Amino acid sequence: MRSDLPMHPIHVSVVLCDAFSNMVLACLLEPLRVVRDQTGANIRWNILTDGDRAVASSSGLSVSPEMPMADAPPPDLVIIIGGDAFRDSKGATPARNLGRLIRGATVIAADTGAWVLAKGGFLNARKATLHWQLLEEFAEEFPEVEVLPDRYVQYGRFWTCGSAASAFDLMLKFIRDRFGASVAFDAGAMFLHDNARRHGASYPDQTLSQAVSPKLKRVVVLMSEALEAPRSIPALAEQAHISERSLRRLFWTELQTTPGRYYLLLRLARARELLRYSNLSLDQIAMRCGFASTTTLTRSLRKNFSSDPLRDRWTNL
Incomplete structure (x- = not known):
């Protein structure tokens, strides 16, 4: 495990509402699962539901709670995934139970999750967003909330978003803030199409948010x-027809990292793909990913991903 990863357990409570989206749930929970599996971080979660009863997703998948909400241990992170039935809900979960659950925790509310929070009064005098189709209706229903049209909004410990795509971006930001840029990059890269990975296809911008600029892509x-x-950073800037200073500012503004750091992560991610899905030797992989030797590659993998090349080689066998 990397020494800079949080050593204490991170407990997550996932609250599902009627007609929740399976895709939104996956986009929020699967990146955390990758962080747990790849880094050894002690991340645990339990599934709770609105009203402490079985709820069905929008596609009909039935999910039962692991325990009543009132009995859930204090979480570090609460994920609330609203659903399509939010207008018909009479508020099955008492506000006091939800308030007890979220007290002191970081709260991520996705899809119509902001509606659930606002109904309990938890977003009064706060900024929030939700699915873009509901922004106007939400603003009329909850005038005490400052509604923003952003893809996601972070206001103190309350994070809100709408679609599955924005939920995925928000979770990667949470991971980057909590675990660092390299761990977030690895979590995002894990969701590339497996066939492309196995056949050695490059992936220039598939882990980037749709909101980044064409120039950055x-x-x-x-x-x-x-x-x-x-290539050197000055050479990249020249080829992209921008100044080196503008290039560095571009990466820092949009990805909160330097171009050199991002370039290194691209090369390391490619090396990990080849380790897992090819029969190339370590020498060949180091050469294909721009490293002077296997020693340099191995040292960089261990430093940035706590990764053992031989372990990665046998992960998917």
Whole structure:
């Protein structure tokens, strides 16, 4: 385990409401599962439901709670996933139970989860967002809440978002803030199409948010095209027709990292793919990913991903 990862357990309570989206649930929970499995971080979660009863997803998947909400242990993170039946709900979960659950915790409310929070008065005088189709209705229903049209909104310990795509981006931000950029990058990269990974396809911008600029994506494409012989940052800036200073500002503004750091992560992610899905030797992999030797590659993997190359090689056998 990396020494800079949180050593104490992180307990997550996931609250599901009637007609919740399976996709939103996966986009919020699966990245945490990857962090747990890849880093050894002690992340645990329990499933709770609105009204402490079995609820069905929008596609009909029935989920029962693991325990009553009132009996849930104090969580570090609460994920509330609203559903399509929010207008018909009479508030089966008493506000006092939800208030007890979220007290002191970071709260992520996705899809119509902000509606659940607002109904209990927890978003009064706060900023929030939810699914874009409901913004106007939400603002009329809850005038005490400052409604923003952003993909996601972080206001203190309350984080809100709408669609599955924005939920995924928000969770990666949570992971980046909590565990660091390399762990967040790894969690995002795990959800690329397996066939593309197995056949060695490059993935220049598939882990990037849809909200990043075309200029940034263009630079990342240039990076992905030169993994074996990495270009210098000044050369990348010249090829992208922007100044080196603007390039660095672009990466820091949109990805909160430096271009050099991101370039390194691209090369390491490619190396991990080849370790898992190819029969290339370590020497060949190091060469294809722009590392001078297997020693340099191994040291960089261990430093950035707590990754043992031989363990990665046998992970998927």
